[in-house]
Amino acid sequence: MRISRSAALVLGVISSAVMAAVYLPLVIVLINSFNNSMNMDWPPPGFTLDWWVKAFGSGGLMAALGTSVLIAICASVVALILGTLLALALSRYKFFGQESIGLMVILPIALPGIVTGLALNNAFRTVLGMQLSMATVIIAHATFCIVTVYNNVLARLSRANRNLEDASADLGAGVFTTFRLITLPQIGSALVAGGLLAFALSFDEIIVTTFTAGSGVETLPIWILNNMFRPGKAPVVDVVAVTTVLISVVPLYFAQRFTRETAK
Amino acid sequence: MAISIRGVSKKFGDFTAVDQLNLEIGSGEFFSMLGPSGSGKTTVLRLIAGFDLPTAGTISLDGEDVTNKAPFDRNVNTVFQDYALFPHLNVIENVEYGLRVRKVGREERRARALAALEKVHLADFAERKPAQLSGGQRQRVALARAIVVEPKILLLDEPLGALDLKLRESMQIELKELQRDLGITFVFVTHDQDEALTLSDRIAIFNQGKIEQIGTPHELYEKPATEFVARFVGTANVFTAAQSQNLFGVNKKTMIRPEQIELGATGQEATVMESIYLGSSIRFILKLADTQVIAEVSASDENAKTYRRNSTVKVNMSKTDLVELD
Ligand SMILES: Nc1ncnc2c1ncn2[C@@H]1O[C@H](COP(=O)(O)OP(=O)(O)O)[C@@H](O)[C@H]1O
Numbered sequence: 001m002r003i004s005r006s007a008a009l010v011l012g013v014i015s016s017a018v019m020a021a022v023y024l025p026l027v028i029v030l031i032n033s034f035n036n037s038m039n040m041d042w043p044p045p046g047f048t049l050d051w052w053v054k055a056f057g058s059g060g061l062m063a064a065l066g067t068s069v070l071i072a073i074c075a076s077v078v079a080l081i082l083g084t085l086l087a088l089a090l091s092r093y094k095f096f097g098q099e100s101i102g103l104m105v106i107l108p109i110a111l112p113g114i115v116t117g118l119a120l121n122n123a124f125r126t127v128l129g130m131q132l133s134m135a136t137v138i139i140a141h142a143t144f145c146i147v148t149v150y151n152n153v154l155a156r157l158s159r160a161n162r163n164l165e166d167a168s169a170d171l172g173a174g175v176f177t178t179f180r181l182i183t184l185p186q187i188g189s190a191l192v193a194g195g196l197l198a199f200a201l202s203f204d205e206i207i208v209t210t211f212t213a214g215s216g217v218e219t220l221p222i223w224i225l226n227n228m229f230r231p232g233k234a235p236v237v238d239v240v241a242v243t244t245v246l247i248s249v250v251p252l253y254f255a256q257r258f259t260r261e262t263a264k
Numbered sequence: 265m266a267i268s269i270r271g272v273s274k275k276f277g278d279f280t281a282v283d284q285l286n287l288e289i290g291s292g293e294f295f296s297m298l299g300p301s302g303s304g305k306t307t308v309l310r311l312i313a314g315f316d317l318p319t320a321g322t323i324s325l326d327g328e329d330v331t332n333k334a335p336f337d338r339n340v341n342t343v344f345q346d347y348a349l350f351p352h353l354n355v356i357e358n359v360e361y362g363l364r365v366r367k368v369g370r371e372e373r374r375a376r377a378l379a380a381l382e383k384v385h386l387a388d389f390a391e392r393k394p395a396q397l398s399g400g401q402r403q404r405v406a407l408a409r410a411i412v413v414e415p416k417i418l419l420l421d422e423p424l425g426a427l428d429l430k431l432r433e434s435m436q437i438e439l440k441e442l443q444r445d446l447g448i449t450f451v452f453v454t455h456d457q458d459e460a461l462t463l464s465d466r467i468a469i470f471n472q473g474k475i476e477q478i479g480t481p482h483e484l485y486e487k488p489a490t491e492f493v494a495r496f497v498g499t500a501n502v503f504t505a506a507q508s509q510n511l512f513g514v515n516k517k518t519m520i521r522p523e524q525i526e527l528g529a530t531g532q533e534a535t536v537m538e539s540i541y542l543g544s545s546i547r548f549i550l551k552l553a554d555t556q557v558i559a560e561v562s563a564s565d566e567n568a569k570t571y572r573r574n575s576t577v578k579v580n581m582s583k584t585d586l587v588e589l590d
């Protein structure tokens with residue numbers, strides 16, 4: 001597409017403004033995590049690593065980080081298994097109610113977190129009679145993590161040649177051998193991308209988590225919320241924020257690369 | 265019988281893709297299924313291979329009822345229309361696949377796969393990925409992959425459909441030689457009548473999920489049973505009962521082949537509407553009374569050159585060449 005110079009200029013300015021609005025605050029948080037002023041004076045009077053040392057030395061914080069990573073991994077694994085099975089079922093077999101189920105799988109991503117959280121909270125406690133715990137958080141996160149895996153795998157399966165699976169069976173392979181040797185390599189990168197996205201989604205989730213976490217379960221986002229307005233904690237929270245961004249962005253970056261590599 | 269199909273139907277929803285089919289294919293036969301696109305050929309092939317289950321009827325292979333058996337429990341292999349090579353495996357791994365899932369040892373399966381690749385003249389391409397091959401080469405890999413497991417029956421779904429004419433002709437010869445060499449049953453799907461006539465021992469003509477006629481290429485050409493077969497196999501002059509009555513005194517639908525019509529000194533007068541030069545022969549479109557007739561004359565016939573557009577010729581059709589149609 002060719003655009004005039006003035007249009008290009010206007011577009012450039014608008015894009016820059018949007019990027020600045022998104023990334024400038026992040027940069028400020030990053031800089032503040034090295035700010036040696038207790039009150040976050042701006043511009044920073046000096047440089048310090050104190051907050052980073054403090055953050056990584058804090059037992060509560062490290063425990064919260066561990067909890068978040070564990071929940072994100074478990075939710076991603078659950079999502080990978082169920083999301084893949086759902087995508088396979090919905091793309092490879094015809095059955096009654098197929099389209100409705102397809103819609104129901106992706107709906108959780110559109111539901112407001114607060115509704116999902118409330119609904120799951122009710123279901124766990126009153127209907128199922130479960131104690132809120134880490135397991136309930138994992139189940140809750142899995143409900144929306146499934147969507148990313150399902151979408152990625154479904155897109156790949158619909159592009160992959162169905163005859164490949166028939167050809168494999170034709171050559172003597174049973175159902176599981178075909179899945180392992182043919183289907184899995186076809187959807188492998190979609191699984192990696194979906195899994196990484198699921199991890200990122202779960203890792204920084206807070207609303208659903210608040211409704212479904214047991215009293216002893218503190219994830220990193222909840223820790224941040226609890227500590228943000230405590231006196232003297234703001235710089236440490238900045239450190240955590242930077243760490244959280246890194247942990248969420250790295251998987252996103254790889255997910256993107258994987259999707260692109262296999263798309264070509 | 266290598267393949268027995270009895271009363272087989274296949275419905276997709278309300279649509280009947282295959283309608284009460286009966287078919288017997290002998291072992292070692294080169295059998296073709298010929299018909300227009302959408303006539304149910306691929307569906308029948310998929311039913312034989314076991315990818316789909318029939319709505320009704322039974323399928324037996326070598327006397328054993330396999331109607332409800334999975335593809336991996338049938339001694340049949342398929343060459344797919346789009347080849348269906350595994351894109352993440354290289355050529356030799358593709359060919360080895362059937363041996364690998366049968367737990368044949370690494371050394372042996374490599375040797376057998378190489379031998380199969382040699383049969384299709386592709387041994388030099390063993391390490392390439394399917395994406396790095398031409399259409400004709402992919403087709404050969406698909407062939408090697410299917411024959412390496414030594415099936416008794418090979419199903420081929422328009423295997424030459426995607427190739428250009430020259431390559432197609434040379435592959436036809438190779439396929440025929442391969443089939444003789446292996447001595448196994450080939451079930452060959454095509455919509456190309458020349459291909460079917462060239463290769464087959466017998467041909468089934470498909471039309472709308474049914475078989476119109478089964479016969480040798482010779483039988484189908486000389487004695488087509490229906491107008492559909494007459495028109496689909498070769499070129500035909502089909503006359504309605506009224507036209508036949510007028511021309512021959514036969515009150516039935518009939519057919520005659522263009523090369524059986526003689527142009528010359530005797531017979532009924534006709535006007536030349538068009539003449540088409542075909543290399544070895546010349547085709548004339550004639551108007552005989554109210555009937556359009558196609559005649560084909562050898563190009564070496566000296567007189568043929570004198571039959572110009574709008575000139576008058578004498579047409580001689582022998583009643584013994586006339587075929588009555590259903
Ligand atoms: N899986 C399917 N679902 C619905 N209709 C199908 C399916 N497979 C084939 N058909 C229909 O059955 C008919 C026969 O198809 P096919 O056997 O592929 O024909 P051919 O190979 O002779 O071109 C076609 O009208 C096609 O649309």
Ligand SMILES: [Mg+2]
Nearest residue numbers: 305306307421
């Ligand atoms: Mg077909």
